[in-house]
Amino acid sequence: MTTVAGNGHRTAFVDNDQKPCGHGRMLRKEDPRFVRGKGRYVDDLQLPGMLHLAVLRSPLAHARIVSVDTTLAEAHPKVRLVVTGAMLAEKGLAWMPTLSNDVQAVLATDKVRFQGQEVAFVVAEDRYAARDALELIDVEYEALDPVIDVRTALSPDAPVIRDDLEGKADNHCFDWETGDAAETDAAFARADVVVSEDIVYPRVHPAPMETCGAVADYDAVDGKLTLWSTTQAPHAHRTLYAIVAGLPEHKIRVVSPDIGGGFGNKVPIYPGYVCAIVGSLLTGKPVKWMEDRAENLISTGFARDYVMRGEIAATRDGKILAVRTNVLADHGAFNGTAAPVKYPAGFFGVFTGSYDLQAAYCKMTAVYTNKAPGGVAYACSFRITEAVYLVERIVDCLAYQLGTDPVELRMKNFIRPEQFPYRTKTGWVYDSGDYAPTMELAKRLAGYDALRAEQAEKRARGEIMGIGVSFFTEAVGAGPRKDMDILGLGMADGCELRVHPTGKAVVRLSVQTQGQGHETTFAQIVAEELGIPPQDIEVVHGDTDQTPFGLGTYGSRSTPVSGAAAALVARKVRDKARLIASSMLEVSVADLEWEKGSFHVAGDPKASVTIQDIAMRAHGAGDLPEGVEGGLEAQICYNPENLTYPHGAYICVVDIDPGTAKVTVRRFVAVDDCGTRINPMIIEGQVHGGLTDGVGMALMEMIAFDEDGNCLSGSLMDYLIPTALEVPDWETGFTVTPSPHHPIGAKGVGESATVGSPPAIVNAVVDALKPFGIRHADMPLTPSRVWEAMQGRPAPPI
Amino acid sequence: MSVNGEEITRDIEGRLLLVHFLRDHLRLTGTHWGCDTSNCGTCVVWLDGEPVKSCTVLAAMADGHEVRTVEGLEQNGELDPVQRGFMECHGLQCGFCTPGMMMTARALLDREPDPSEEEIREAISGQICRCTGYSSIVRSIRWAAAEEAGTRTTATDPALGTGATEPAAAATSGSAS
Numbered sequence: 001m002t003t004v005a006g007n008g009h010r011t012a013f014v015d016n017d018q019k020p021c022g023h024g025r026m027l028r029k030e031d032p033r034f035v036r037g038k039g040r041y042v043d044d045l046q047l048p049g050m051l052h053l054a055v056l057r058s059p060l061a062h063a064r065i066v067s068v069d070t071t072l073a074e075a076h077p078k079v080r081l082v083v084t085g086a087m088l089a090e091k092g093l094a095w096m097p098t099l100s101n102d103v104q105a106v107l108a109t110d111k112v113r114f115q116g117q118e119v120a121f122v123v124a125e126d127r128y129a130a131r132d133a134l135e136l137i138d139v140e141y142e143a144l145d146p147v148i149d150v151r152t153a154l155s156p157d158a159p160v161i162r163d164d165l166e167g168k169a170d171n172h173c174f175d176w177e178t179g180d181a182a183e184t185d186a187a188f189a190r191a192d193v194v195v196s197e198d199i200v201y202p203r204v205h206p207a208p209m210e211t212c213g214a215v216a217d218y219d220a221v222d223g224k225l226t227l228w229s230t231t232q233a234p235h236a237h238r239t240l241y242a243i244v245a246g247l248p249e250h251k252i253r254v255v256s257p258d259i260g261g262g263f264g265n266k267v268p269i270y271p272g273y274v275c276a277i278v279g280s281l282l283t284g285k286p287v288k289w290m291e292d293r294a295e296n297l298i299s300t301g302f303a304r305d306y307v308m309r310g311e312i313a314a315t316r317d318g319k320i321l322a323v324r325t326n327v328l329a330d331h332g333a334f335n336g337t338a339a340p341v342k343y344p345a346g347f348f349g350v351f352t353g354s355y356d357l358q359a360a361y362c363k364m365t366a367v368y369t370n371k372a373p374g375g376v377a378y379a380c381s382f383r384i385t386e387a388v389y390l391v392e393r394i395v396d397c398l399a400y401q402l403g404t405d406p407v408e409l410r411m412k413n414f415i416r417p418e419q420f421p422y423r424t425k426t427g428w429v430y431d432s433g434d435y436a437p438t439m440e441l442a443k444r445l446a447g448y449d450a451l452r453a454e455q456a457e458k459r460a461r462g463e464i465m466g467i468g469v470s471f472f473t474e475a476v477g478a479g480p481r482k483d484m485d486i487l488g489l490g491m492a493d494g495c496e497l498r499v500h501p502t503g504k505a506v507v508r509l510s511v512q513t514q515g516q517g518h519e520t521t522f523a524q525i526v527a528e529e530l531g532i533p534p535q536d537i538e539v540v541h542g543d544t545d546q547t548p549f550g551l552g553t554y555g556s557r558s559t560p561v562s563g564a565a566a567a568l569v570a571r572k573v574r575d576k577a578r579l580i581a582s583s584m585l586e587v588s589v590a591d592l593e594w595e596k597g598s599f600h601v602a603g604d605p606k607a608s609v610t611i612q613d614i615a616m617r618a619h620g621a622g623d624l625p626e627g628v629e630g631g632l633e634a635q636i637c638y639n640p641e642n643l644t645y646p647h648g649a650y651i652c653v654v655d656i657d658p659g660t661a662k663v664t665v666r667r668f669v670a671v672d673d674c675g676t677r678i679n680p681m682i683i684e685g686q687v688h689g690g691l692t693d694g695v696g697m698a699l700m701e702m703i704a705f706d707e708d709g710n711c712l713s714g715s716l717m718d719y720l721i722p723t724a725l726e727v728p729d730w731e732t733g734f735t736v737t738p739s740p741h742h743p744i745g746a747k748g749v750g751e752s753a754t755v756g757s758p759p760a761i762v763n764a765v766v767d768a769l770k771p772f773g774i775r776h777a778d779m780p781l782t783p784s785r786v787w788e789a790m791q792g793r794p795a796p797p798i
Numbered sequence: 799m800s801v802n803g804e805e806i807t808r809d810i811e812g813r814l815l816l817v818h819f820l821r822d823h824l825r826l827t828g829t830h831w832g833c834d835t836s837n838c839g840t841c842v843v844w845l846d847g848e849p850v851k852s853c854t855v856l857a858a859m860a861d862g863h864e865v866r867t868v869e870g871l872e873q874n875g876e877l878d879p880v881q882r883g884f885m886e887c888h889g890l891q892c893g894f895c896t897p898g899m900m901m902t903a904r905a906l907l908d909r910e911p912d913p914s915e916e917e918i919r920e921a922i923s924g925q926i927c928r929c930t931g932y933s934s935i936v937r938s939i940r941w942a943a944a945e946e947a948g949t950r951t952t953a954t955d956p957a958l959g960t961g962a963t964e965p966a967a968a969a970t971s972g973s974a975s
Contacts, residue, residue, distance in 0.1 A: 027885055027886065028885070028888070030893070031884070031885040031890060031893075032885070033893075034890055034893030034896050035877065035881040035882075035884050035885055035890070035893075035896065035900065036828070036868070036869070036871075036872060036877075036881070037826070037827070037828015037829070037867065037868035037869045037871075037897045038828065039828075039893045039894070041827070041830070041894070043821075043827075043830075043831070044821075044827035046822070046825065127818070127822075128811065128813070128814075207928065208892070208894075208928055209830070209832045209838060209840055209892070209894040209895050209926065209927070209928050210830070210832065210892070210894045211832070258892070258893065259892060260830070260832075260892050260893070260894030261891075261892040261894060261928045261929055263928065292833075292834050293832065293833040293834050293835070293838075294834055514892055515890075515891035515892025515893065515894075515929045516891065517891065681888045682888070684888070684934075685888045685891055685929070685930060685931075685934060687931075688930055688931030688932075688933055688934060689891065689928070689929045689930055689931050690931075691931055692928075692930075692931035692932065693928075715833070715834060715835045715837070716833045716835055716837035716838055716926070717835050717837055721926050721928065722926075723922075723923045723924070723925070723926060723932075724918075724919040724920075724922050724923050724932040724935070724936070725919055725920070725923045727931060727932055727933075729915065729933050729936070730931055730933050
């Protein structure tokens, strides 16, 4: 039986609803090295003669640099090189482009604009000496008033942060809008009920366990630069280095070896990478830079930092008419947002959520502040985390106002299956979806009705229990290239597949794993298409000299884009194999039937050749059909037709200690629909990790600043990340609605849970606090902030 | 000191941290380093049989003591059940916290061969994993416990809810039209 997607598109997969694709749950091919401690991370690399680089950072958030004296540092016996911003400026390297067409200082020349900004660097014989020498650099600063509060950044009397930009007289970064303002106003005017709420998504940080770093090795003889770096996008980085440093692109090799978690933190190019390159160019030696945890938290790409006003309009009986929002976005000192250039607010436009609306409108103003630059993923699918949080919070506010059950309200307003492909009021075309069964399954797994009964009993006893619901639709797998690019590089991905004479294969990807299991999943995709066992397929990735060009792994794009590329390149190989099989079996191509791993003559299954037989023939001495070249390999560049739109329904149960206001997540049920499933074990792992991120953001994590711009969250003692004690044993389920345009029907899943879980948790806490008259409280819902909410003072965190 | 059973003698700076000694001097790079404040636990090794955070131990303090790292878990070409459990139950993704987690797990099982979920969560609570959400780590450690007790019955038991096949109760199709 063929699975039918919600929009009526048929997919090629039989019984896909029950059976995952490509050998299903198989153990990961990468694990044997990791469990032996034989992973190969950047900091594990030791090259002969390698030197160590350390960066001097600004202690102030906003200050003019009066002088930098490096005399004592240069005199340190183990120091080989000290470089300041002024020295870089002489080489034209003091500034570099960001991923959002802004510029960022590699080393500050005129002013420092956030605490932790790079001011100088030292290259020394060992990592301790390099740190020692930083203490010997004397920088004189003239302190300036910092701009910290995003709400006053555009005041006429606010100090101008970006006076490096010609004619810049304020801290305005950009304006952006989407949807139809007039249509939305009209819908609001028609509404029986309008609910508004101020909703803050605080600044948080991806904080992967491995910090960022690089080893640069410039070979002066052949003019080749090799950069091992913690990057999620090695090819894009190579091109940018070529543009920034003026090195010819074929003489740059970027290697992204094993990466200790990315979560978006390793998408941007950081000054440290450029410093390492400069260090190697100037010393002629390999140079290693590894930041410490404080540097990671205070200077690399943060996420979120949106101050939102959400408004929702509905009829009395709970039909949602429109959503309207006004957003103030804090982009820090430089706009380093990692998003396709035509999307300065990322994919925030999907704030219409999973609902069939009559109108929607968003107006956004982005500003500069004296905080670290960034605005990266953190597993957010380009700002979808903020969008989903907004809509799922405001829908819950509406349920509160109407006295309706939040599940019922959502079910009533879902986009219906027959409406797909569905064009939202902000112009996004959802490829497929069937939301009600997903929501129903979550309800069933959670035992929703019993939970509500339990809650009523507990409330009667004065206990504080909450049940939170969220439903999300994500947009993942950027491009197509005509709509989406990073600094002019179209978002498409290449893939090469070679089948060796003995039938073993190597597949080369343009995306790169940071733990997602590409070496397994991509082998499974090719295995499904060619019938070669996944154990016989080597997956090569993360090395620009070894792999075709592509944009990299972030925004859950690996399976939607590169996964499609892998399936299609395998089909291309299969097409060639079919020609060879026809000559081997001496029948016409039309008379051949494919059964995973072999071709046979229609009606005569015994007359067959395996893909391994064909591979040997393709490389052998025998005749090949007219016009067929030897070898069995292919390459493609896959340009996605559309994004894929996974969805999910999450239900969270919390208990709150009435004495301490501590929130405990007792249960969490996550039902995800990511289309065709490849390795259920890996999918489940992706979901679990994202749910844990959600607990962190909802209850614990926030990058905070004091009024002077000091970052108060510069260590893991201050920036709290969930441990095993803060999270429950996750309960997961799934539905399958294949993507109609993806060759195997798969959608991305890496960020679904990070997107979907924060609103479920916050909705649960707010639901628990209903007896206290609370309709909204902002993250992070720490005990002190929940306590304040219980006293009727749910203050915003910033 | 002895490292994974091998006697090691080196002249070192007094301030050198054990984690850097292991990684940079002995090239035992399985032990990682992820924070400055003893919070993350990617650097956990054994010192005289007890898990310690090697970023908080001076290498000189290990003089005369026994250090065991992740590289010492595999014995005679046989993976430790904890290592196998992490592979079987998807107890790792990026692999960065994994060595520290496994060293703590091994110590826990040596002390308590049949730990409850709560005991496992308590044992690894000084360590951070950003990828797995911990459930699969708990399952991995229970897998190892069951393996050692000889009570494991199927490939992924006792990995509750994620058997070798998809959980049938959760499987529904997207078909509606």
